[in-house]
Amino acid sequence: MTINTPRIVALALAACAGTDQGFVADGVDGMNGLACWDLDESGDCFTAVEDINGDGECSVLDCRGEDGSDGVVALDGSPGVDGIHCWDIDENYECNVDTEDQNGDGECSQIDCISANGLNGEQVHRARPEP
Ligand SMILES: [Ca+2]
Ligand SMILES: [Ca+2]
Ligand SMILES: [Ca+2]
Ligand SMILES: [Ca+2]
Numbered sequence: 001m002t003i004n005t006p007r008i009v010a011l012a013l014a015a016c017a018g019t020d021q022g023f024v025a026d027g028v029d030g031m032n033g034l035a036c037w038d039l040d041e042s043g044d045c046f047t048a049v050e051d052i053n054g055d056g057e058c059s060v061l062d063c064r065g066e067d068g069s070d071g072v073v074a075l076d077g078s079p080g081v082d083g084i085h086c087w088d089i090d091e092n093y094e095c096n097v098d099t100e101d102q103n104g105d106g107e108c109s110q111i112d113c114i115s116a117n118g119l120n121g122e123q124v125h126r127a128r129p130e131p
Helices: 005-015
Strands: none
Touching: none
16 A cells, blocks of 8 residues: 555645634623522622621521421320220120130130130131221
8 A cells, every 4th residue: 555645745734724713702700699698689798687697797607597396296196995805706895604605614714715626726816896
């Protein structure tokens, strides 16, 4: 491959032959931002209005909002309804000896909840009734 030196030089000169764009002058500087305490946007500290925390000067401390009010303490919930004893088959909260005293000892107790066949007895959990 042969290098065409005159052609490369011609291309380089053509690339540099553009018109002079010159430089555009800088724009005017923007205005300074306002301080957060400067409520009337005057640029000055008007302590009677803008010194929110009353320390005699305007600072970022005057930009804070007022503290919120305390939350309300929740009231305790009402106690739940007593559960039903496992022996209380008719769920009337009373011991019905005729039907609920399974072991015949004259009273209703957890012993009456044990199934008659012992080892493989079925354990029954009943839901609490709606209040
Ligand atoms: Ca001001
Ligand atoms: Ca202040
Ligand atoms: Ca009962
Ligand atoms: Ca019993």
